[in-house]
Structures are given as structure tokens and as C-alpha cells.
Amino acid sequence: xxxxxxxxWVKSLIIIxxxxxxxxxxxxxxxxxxxxxxxxxxxxxxxxxxxxxxxxQGAHPTVIERELLGAGTGQNLTAVIKTEEWNQATAxxxxxxxxxxxxxxxxxxGGVEVAVSTAKSVVLSQLRSYIKGAIEIATGNAPASMQIxxxxxxxxxxxxxxxxxxx
Amino acid sequence: xxxxxxxxxxxxxxxxxxxxxxxHGLDTMVKTQAESVNTQVLEQxxxxxxxxxxxxxxxxxxxxxxxxxxxxNPFNVPQLLSGMGSAIAGDLAVExxxxxxxxxxxxxxxxxxxLTDSLGQGGIAEISRLAVLSALILVALHSFGVAxxxxxxxxxxxxxxxxxxxxxxxxxxxGSGAFASAGIFHPLMLLTVNVVAMLTRDWVLPLILFxxxxxxxxxxxxxxxxxxxxxxxxxxxxxxxxGLMTLFLGVMAVEGAAGSVADGVxxxxxxxxxxxxxxxxxxxxxxxxxxxxxxxxxxxxxxxMVGALTIIVIVAFPLLKLFVMMFLYRLGAAATEPLNVGGxxxxxxxxxxxxxxxxxxxxxxxxxxxxxxxxxxxxSNGVIL
Numbered sequence: 001x002x003x004x005x006x007x008x009w010v011k012s013l014i015i016i017x018x019x020x021x022x023x024x025x026x027x028x029x030x031x032x033x034x035x036x037x038x039x040x041x042x043x044x045x046x047x048x049x050x051x052x053x054x055x056x057q058g059a060h061p062t063v064i065e066r067e068l069l070g071a072g073t074g075q076n077l078t079a080v081i082k083t084e085e086w087n088q089a090t091a092x093x094x095x096x097x098x099x100x101x102x103x104x105x106x107x108x109x110g111g112v113e114v115a116v117s118t119a120k121s122v123v124l125s126q127l128r129s130y131i132k133g134a135i136e137i138a139t140g141n142a143p144a145s146m147q148i149x150x151x152x153x154x155x156x157x158x159x160x161x162x163x164x165x166x167x
Numbered sequence: 168x169x170x171x172x173x174x175x176x177x178x179x180x181x182x183x184x185x186x187x188x189x190x191h192g193l194d195t196m197v198k199t200q201a202e203s204v205n206t207q208v209l210e211q212x213x214x215x216x217x218x219x220x221x222x223x224x225x226x227x228x229x230x231x232x233x234x235x236x237x238x239x240n241p242f243n244v245p246q247l248l249s250g251m252g253s254a255i256a257g258d259l260a261v262e263x264x265x266x267x268x269x270x271x272x273x274x275x276x277x278x279x280x281x282l283t284d285s286l287g288q289g290g291i292a293e294i295s296r297l298a299v300l301s302a303l304i305l306v307a308l309h310s311f312g313v314a315x316x317x318x319x320x321x322x323x324x325x326x327x328x329x330x331x332x333x334x335x336x337x338x339x340x341x342g343s344g345a346f347a348s349a350g351i352f353h354p355l356m357l358l359t360v361n362v363v364a365m366l367t368r369d370w371v372l373p374l375i376l377f378x379x380x381x382x383x384x385x386x387x388x389x390x391x392x393x394x395x396x397x398x399x400x401x402x403x404x405x406x407x408x409x410g411l412m413t414l415f416l417g418v419m420a421v422e423g424a425a426g427s428v429a430d431g432v433x434x435x436x437x438x439x440x441x442x443x444x445x446x447x448x449x450x451x452x453x454x455x456x457x458x459x460x461x462x463x464x465x466x467x468x469x470x471x472m473v474g475a476l477t478i479i480v481i482v483a484f485p486l487l488k489l490f491v492m493m494f495l496y497r498l499g500a501a502a503t504e505p506l507n508v509g510g511x512x513x514x515x516x517x518x519x520x521x522x523x524x525x526x527x528x529x530x531x532x533x534x535x536x537x538x539x540x541x542x543x544x545x546x547s548n549g550v551i552l
Contacts, residue, residue, distance in 0.1 A: 003369060003370060003373055006373075006374075006377070006400075007373070007377070010377045010380070010381060010396075010400070013381075013393060013396065014380070014381065014384055014393075016391075017384060017388065017391045017393060018384070018388065020390065020391045021388040021390050021391065024390050037390075040391060041391065044391060048396070
């Protein structure tokens with residue numbers, strides 16, 4: 001709990017101040033007293049700054065990731081990011097004239113499967129390269145393999161790159 | 168999903184209510200509607216909360232609705248004011264005693280200081296100052312502790328009240344035709360209330376408490392003062408609260424506008440459809456629908472009025488107490504300054520400031536909850552017109 005940390009911090013600072021003042025009262029006048037003041041001030045500075053320092057040091061990206069996503073970390077985050085990227089790609093493909101629906105799924109061997117249905121006739125080669133471009137833009141790199149299924153209403157056409165599978 | 172449930176509830180209300188709308192007067196209709204909604208939980212909660220102030224009585228939603236219908240004043244304001252007057256008197260008596268102790272202590276310290284000055288020993292004067300200041304800080308911290316516990320309990324009470332009243336308002340909102348508003352506001356209101364109450368109780372108040380303690384220690388033992396640390400803690404807490412409030416107001420404004428526009432469109436479409444496509448009784452049906460929605464609107468406003476009144480009553484008394492305490496500490500700071508005992512008046516001024524911050528926090532939280540109840544409920548009023 002964050003506030004517990006703050007509470008302990010403030011408490012320790014107050015205790016240091018109290019002890020420092022006690023020392024001021026008890027010690028006789030002279031050089032020793034002057035140095036005690038300096039030392040107590042330094043200790044106070046250290047006690048004040050050290051939690052901040054620890055906090056800054058501990059703020060690694062992995063730690064934050066774990067805080068946000070819970071145990072199981074890396075896998076989770078990549079899945080989330082991948083879904084987001086595919087959603088973006090879907091939106092891009094849907095903006096192509098004539099495309100009525102589009103589903104992107106994970107294919108075999110880290111590839112993707114794209115199922116597109118069109119309402120009117122489109123130039124298939126253009127659509128194919130558009131889809132490929134959209135996925136490349138959204139995910140940042142070309143996928144290892146890509147299956148594209150285009151459903152034009154009358155015919156179903158499949159295209160594949162990488163490990164080819166013709167229907 | 169929630170939207171669907173809520174609109175189903177509304178439809179049921181409409182269908183139960185519409186035959187009666189034909190047969191009886193407005194009074195009966197309001198009564199029937201009030202009976203179709205269970206306000207028992209709310210009334211229990213309200214009477215539990217207001218029970219601490221026996222001089223004040225909050226009427227039930229039904230009686231408020233009937234009173235409003237007959238152009239009567241539903242709430243007894245002079246009663247509330249006289250209750251607040253006697254509360255001020257009681258607070259002054261209690262806190263005045265604390266102030267009296269503080270005065271006696273500081274006069275003693277001043278006399279001791281002058282005596283030791285004339286005897287020529289500086290150390291003893293210092294020790295006597297310290298002893299008096301310790302006692303003073305103990306007294307002050309005790310009363311500050313009382314104040315902070317009071318504010319924490321108050322925020323908890325407000326929280327419970329809101330959780331009792333929000334479902335009711337949402338159902339009645341949907342019953343008066345504001346489906347979209349109901350759908351938008353329900354999660355929003357719950358989120359706001361929980362976040363505000365939780366952050367204030369668990370973060371802002373403790374930070375203010377830390378800040379006050381640190382500053383008091385600084386006055387007590389001026390060597391190694393942590394004055395600016397106190398300021399840092401307090402600024403953090405208040406910035407948190409301020410940011411929360413800004414966010415809340417912005418979100419409320421935007422969602423309110425969006426919700427009421429969507430509702431207006433949906434309801435007008437419904438009326439048009441009923442008028443045009445239901446053959447003979449279409450017009451009658453849409454008129455009946457409007458009447459039922461209108462009476463549900465009255466009831467909803469009555470419920471939100473109960474909420475607002477309860478918030479006012481349970482916040483007014485603690486705020487008055489805090490205000491009286493703050494005033495007395497300021498008075499103490501002003502009065503002990505001429506005695507010239509180091510630190511006493513500064514301590515009292517710090518206490519007064521801390522109580523002022525508590526006052527501001529309580530006021531801000533109460534205002535936000537008040538806005539939730541009143542503005543949100545009235546944001547969906549424009550639908551029927």
C-alpha cells in the first residue's frame with residue numbers, strides 16, 4: 001500500500017527530528033553541538049531522499065507491466081497488443097470500398113488468416129495487396145504467412161503467401 | 168445489457184401505470200407509482216443518518232411528491248435552522264472549554280517566562296515554554312483527531328447514502344423515459360461516488376493529517392523544522408482532490424448533454440411511432456405514456472430531493488462544528504500573540520489552517536455528491552417537454 005509507505009516515511013522523519021532536538025538539549029554548548037546539528041541535518045536529508053531514490057530505481061518497465069497485467073506478464077501484454085493491432089487492420093480493410101465484413105485470426109506458425117466478404121465486385125489483386133499493406137502497417141512487419149479468403153457472394157477465392165494452401 | 172434491463176423496467180412501469188392514468192387523478196397515479204418503487208431501503212438509510220439530529224425530519228419521497236403537486240413546501244426550513252442554531256451553541260460551549268485551557272496554559276507560560284527572565288536563567292524559560300507547548304499540542308491534536316474522525320465518518324455516511332439512492336434514481340430515470348441517460352449515468356455515478364469517497368477517505372485526509380502533525384512538530388521543536396515537507400504533503404492531498412473535482416465536473420457536463428439528446432430523440436420517435444402506426448388508440452396510448460412518464464418524473468425529482476436534503480442535513484452540522492472550531496483557534500491565535508510565548512500562536516494558527524482544509528475537503532466532497540443527486544437527476548428532466 002502506497003500510503004503506508006508514506007506514513008512510515010513521515011513517521012521516521014519525525015522520530016529523527018525528535019532525537020535531533022533531544023541531542024541539542026542534552027549536549028553541552030561547544031563544538032560538539034555544532035557538528036551534531038550538521039550530522040542530524042544530513043541524516044534527515046538522507047532519510048527524506050532515500051525512499052524517492054529507491055522508488056526511481058525500482059521503476060523498471062517490467063515491474064510496471066507486472067503491476068498492470070498481474071502475474072503471467074509478457075504473454076498477456078503481447079496478446080493484448082496483437083488484438084489491438086488486428087482491430088486496427090480490420091478497420092483499415094473495412095474502409096476499402098465494397099468490403100462488407102472482415103475477420104482476422106491467428107493462423108498456423110505465427111501467420112494470420114484474413115476472411116473478407118465483399119458486397120460488390122472488386123479487383124481481387126488490388127484488394128489483396130491492400131489487405132497485405134494494411135496488415136503490414138498495423139502490425140509493423142509483414143507476417144510470416146498470410147491466408148486471404150475473399151467471399152464475393154458467388155465465388156470464394158483464397159490466396160496464400162508463405163506456406164501455400166490452395167482450395 | 169444494463170440499458171436493456173433498465174428499459175424493461177421502464178416498460179413495465181408504463182404498462183402497469185397506463186390504465187390507471189386513464190381512470191384516476193394525478194394524485195392516485197403518483198401514489199401508485201410510489202408504491203411500485205420500493206423506497207424502503209432509502210428511507211431506512213435516511214432515518215438512520217438523520218437520526219443523530221432529532222430536531223430535523225426528512226419527509227418521504229411520496230409526501231414530497233404530493234406536496235409539490237399541491238404547491239406546498241415539503242420541507243420545514245425553520246426547523247433545520249433552529250436545529251443548526253442550537254448545534255452552534257453546543258459546539259461553542261464544548262470547544263470554548265478547550266480554548267479556555269489553552270489560554271490558561273499560555274498565560275502561565277508567559278508568567279513563568281518573565282519570572283525566569285528576571286532571575287536571569289535562560290534555560291528554565293526554554294524548558295517551561297516547551298512544557299506548555301507540549302500540553303497545548305496534546306490538547307490541539309486531540310481536538311483535531313476528533314475533527315478528522317468526524318469527517319471520515321461523514322464521508323462514509325455520504326457514501327452509504329449515495330449507494331442507497333443511486334439505483335432508485337436510475338430506475339425512476341428510465342421510468343421517465345430517459346433510457347440513454349440511465350444507461351450512461353448508472354456506471355458513471357457509481358464510479359464517481361466510489362472513487363471520490365475512497366480517495367478522499369484513504370488518501371486526502373491522511374495526507375492532511377500527516378501535514379498537520381509535521382507542522383506541529385516544527386512549531387514544538389523549532390530546530391530541524393520540517394515545515395516545507397508539511398506543505399508538500401498538504402499540496403499533494405489538495406491537488407488530488409482538485410484534480411478529481413475538475414475531472415468529475417467535465418465528465419458530468421459532457422455525459423449529461425449526450426444522454427439527454429439521445430433520450431429526447433428516442434422518446435420522440437416512440438411517440439411518433441405510437442401515434443402513426445397503432446391504428447385507433449395510438450394517440451391515446453402515447454398520451455397515457457406521456458402522463459405516466461411525467462408522474463414518474465415527479466417521483467424521481469422527489470427522490471433526488473430527499474437525497475439532496477439528507478446530504479444538506481448530515482453535512483451542515485459537521486461543517487458548522489468545524490467552522491466553530493476554526494474560528495475559536497483563530498481567536499486563540501490572535502489573543503495569545505501579545506503574550507509573546509514562542510510558538511503558541513503559530514501552533515494555534517496552524518491548527519486553524521488545518522481545520523480550514525478539513526472544511527474545504529468536506530465541502531468539496533459533499534458538493535460533488537450533491538451534484539450527482541441533483542444535476543444528474545435533472546439532466547434527464549428535459550426529455551418529456
